[in-house]
Amino acid sequence: MKKTGIIREFDLKRKEIKILYYLVYLVVLILVLIALTPIIWTILSGFKTLSEFVNEPSFLPKNFDYEKYIQTWRVLKFGRYYLNSFYVIIGSVIFAVIGNGLLAYSLSKVRPKGWSVVYSLVLWSLMVPNTIGLVPLFMNINRLGLQGTFVPLWLAFGANAFYVVLYKNFFDSIPQSLIEAARIDGANELNIFFRIVFPLSMPINTVITIFAINGAWSDFLLPYLVLNNTGKETVMVRLFQFRTSVATPVDIIRAVVFSLIPPIILFAFFQKYIMEGATHTGIHG
């Protein structure tokens, strides 16, 4: 039974519309192939030897010997970069949740004098392209001596206008009476946030956590400027360095596979949240 779309159940009785409807399926199938083929081909190419990859125009590798992947992982010391990325992610998530959560809590539930000015500024930051301030930001990080540490990358996630908006919308839906009752019982604001509001906000905390994990994993420009040549490079920074390195094409393609497996696994588990979030964010990346 067809309930959505332009073609209605009633139209499908007509032969030419039925053909058109099969065409719709065909075009979607082609689109799905276009979306998936590059990813699948990249993963398959990782199973090729160097001479196979450079000389043979084939889609499939000769054999599926995953030893090659393990070899590349060892040669490029990928474990270290994974660990660095992991450190960056942990701090980013903590700051993303606590920093933006506290600001949003104050904007939503405490509302001190002048809160709306702050909120307008935050909304306005959504519109401002952040790359425009990149140069002074980089200089300030240097002046504070934070070059080569994870700190500036962690803190960056504590100031995300989009996360503030998501948090504030969620907190607005928590009844004010609950907060007032806690205040009458003499709880202070930080206690209310951590003991009452935070546990009630697990759905939004999950969303922000997933976003921050994905963001921290994929981000490369600031991490590159801060961590390049310090031995603390994240996976993405390492990938970027391959532009000017002597690594073989098959090593690079396997490194690309290492960099896209975690986001795909995350997506497999939290598909609902991620697609829900994408619907509300508009264009990202």
Place this chain on the structure above:
Amino acid sequence: MKRNIVGWLIMLPTLILFSFYVWEPLIESIILSFFNAQGMRLKEFVGLANYKFIFNHPDFKSAFLNTFSYTFWSLIIGFLVPIIMAILINELIRFKGFSRVSLYLPSVIPGLAVALMWTFIYKPSETGLLNIILGKFGISPQPWLTNPKWTIPLIVIMMTWRSAGATMLIYLAGLQNINPELYEASVIDGANILHRIRYITIPQIYNLARSLLVLQIIAVFQVLYEPLVMTNGGPNNASLSLMQLMYRYAFERFDYPKAASVSVFIGLMLVLITVLYNTFVKEKDM
């Protein structure tokens, strides 16, 4: 009274972070562009000298025209694709969920990984994916990115591949908000499929498409790491974007004031685009 103080205290740490990462760099960028500097130390006020220098440099003209070229191609290639995708997916009875997830999957992959992936897809030898596929149809290998005429459209195709799925989800949400009774009523009035698209579907997502168009222009205008990773602005500056010019001044020549001037120029262009859009829309709506 006490609540005001407590409320501000709670906001303070995050506000400091916002100042450090967002607000202060923006203002400092403007200030920096009027000074000259030695490394990271500002020296003296030089008025518009930095701007004069960047505008007179031959790279600027290429970067400026290329940035418009990126934007133009992204409107040609990237704007309609997500709309068509959403309309088609919305028609499906079976495999709807699977198709949505598959088309969104490219958006999950980090942009940098996508750029490297597509470097191999566009490889000019016969072992690049595109040339493998063409080879199956008996077409000889093409030079792809190394042909300066094709570089920008090919990079835009890659950007579209990555972002179309995410934009499609937004349109899909818009299409699902269309009341099915509108279609049912039009069927009774004898409207055929084309009529329905023309008089119901398009008007219903028109506003959404208009705002996404502006967001897309603003996003593409700042294209940086695709040319940086795939072509390094080449061949012969054919894909150099304004943002990459900023990157070169800052992180290859360490001339921070000139980099800031390019940033401010990009910012002004974006403000101009937004203002033009707003006046244009207001006139139309009145």
